[in-house]
Amino acid sequence: MIDRVCTIVLILLSTLAISCSDSEQVECTSVGDPTGDPLPNVSIPPYLDCRDPLPGDTTDSPTGKVCTNVHISGATEEGKRFEQYASCDVVRTQRPYWPAEPKGLPSPTDPRLQDQDFMTELAWVTDQLRSTGCVCCHSSSILAAPSQWDIEMEGIWTDALDSRGAAIMGGQLASQMLGHYPSQDNNGFDRDHTGMPTTDVARMQAFFRADLERRGVTQEEINNMEPLGGGFIDAILNEEPTPCEEGQGVNQDGTLTWTDNKGARYVYVMNEDSSNPRTPPNHVPEGTLWLLQVSPSDQPVASGLRYGSCPPGASQTIPSTGEPPALVRGQSYHLYVLEDVLKPITNCTFTY
Ligand code: HEC
Structure with a gap:
């Protein structure tokens, strides 16, 4: 019996060794694998969830499955x-959730309730939202205590938003911390021009722009409002790297270090002029030479790993196969290390 157990362990160990340290083909655990048991307070990276349509639902998808970006x-x-079709529990790990009071309350005597055209548009906006990840925190049919605005609120629920919220929804204020997919990879829903993903950008913009006009909000007022997440997010995304200090960078022997004691879930080596990563799924800047990510069910990696290696639980996202390019002596690079999404611990440039 004991012999058998040992054999199994040995087999497992040798598979691990092959999948993680063989330099020909780096192939590690799949990051964002929903079958893993995620650690608490870790942002689970997005993945595509493909399921059979529910009874009564049909799909035009070529595979016959309904595929949704979680x-x-x-x-x-x-x-x-x-x-x-997707897990809201996963979505709620991807940005902070807290219950919040509405910024305003709909009036039961609002004359717009009698306006058929308006009510048709409101119903369309609400239906569009039902198909998006926004509902995970903004619908009381999913969550007992939604965040500020709730699409299930009686009457004209958009009144739970303030002017700034309406400007974010209509796309007049940035909300890049929420990330975006090309519409062709997102069931036709675009989030590049509006706060919420939509299949009809012009119609969605028109709805929220009309709402701002009704509220009497001027363009100048909008220009002075903070984007979603406020200045804090902009400061992180646009922070200039500083020159790496002693103990930060990649040594001649390939040892990659950062000085903060914290473990990392994302480690980037990029060309010197690469910008800082955005949030997933837009987290791979142009000029990324190597990106190591840690699966949400694994402990973060510690400083001192080797450039191009793949510690257990980690996965090389860039390049998708093979070794990263060898670093060139005398050339400068951008090292960016995150404890988790939007939590950088090192942002510096070093000369190899
Ligand atoms: C993981 C939870 C979560 C998800 C998912 C989520 N939000 Fe929110 N949202 C919040 C929280 C928390 C607040 C802040 C509430 C407060 O403090 O008033 C908020 C507030 C807002 C506001 C008001 C602006 C502000 O800062 O007060 C807008 C607009 C908004 N969300 C849009 C969206 C859109 C659009 C989506 C989908 C693309 C979305 N949210 C998805 C949690 C979430």
Whole structure:
């Protein structure tokens, strides 16, 4: 019996060794694998969830499956409900959630309630939202205590937003911390021009722009409002790297170090002029030479790993196969290390 156990362990160990340290083909655990048991307070990277349509639902998808990006900015097929095709528990790890009071309350005597055209548009906006990851925190049918605005609120729920919220929804204020997919990879839902993903950008913009006009908000006022997440997010995303200090960078022997004691879930070596990573799924800047990510069910990696290696639990995202390019002596690079999404611990440039 004991012999058998040992053999199994040996087999497992040798597979691990092959998949993690063989330099020909780096192939590690899949990051964002939903079958793993994620650690608490770790942001789970987005992944595509493909499922059979529910009874009564149909799909035009060529595979016959309904595929949904499990992410805040993801959307399932138009007309379907996001939470029936993707995990809202996962989405709620991807940005902070807290219950919050509405910024305003709908009035039961609002004359717009009698305006058929307006009510048709409101119903369309609400239906669009039902297909998106936004509902994971903004619908009381999914969560007992939604964050500020709730699409299930009686009456004209958009009144739960303040002017700034409406400007974010209509795309007049940035919300890049929520990430975005190309619409062709997101069931036709675009989030490049509006706060919420939509299949009809012009129609969505028109709805929220009309709402701002009704509120009497001027363009100048909008220009002075903070984007989603406020200056804090902009400061992180646009922070200039500083020259690496002693103990930060990649040594001649390939040892990659950072000085903060914290473990890392994302380690980037990039060309010197590469910008800082955005949030997933837009987290791979141009000029990324090597990106190591740690699976949400594994402990973060410690400083001192080798450039191009793959510690257990980690996965090389860039390049997708093979070794990263050898660093060139005398050339400068950008090292960016994050404890987790939007939590950088090192942002510096070093000369190899
Ligand atoms: C993981 C939870 C979560 C998800 C998912 C989420 N939000 Fe929110 N949202 C929040 C929280 C928390 C607040 C802040 C509430 C407060 O403090 O008033 C908020 C507030 C907002 C506001 C008001 C602006 C502000 O800063 O107060 C807008 C607009 C907004 N969200 C848009 C969206 C859109 C669009 C989506 C989908 C693309 C989305 N949210 C998805 C949690 C979430």
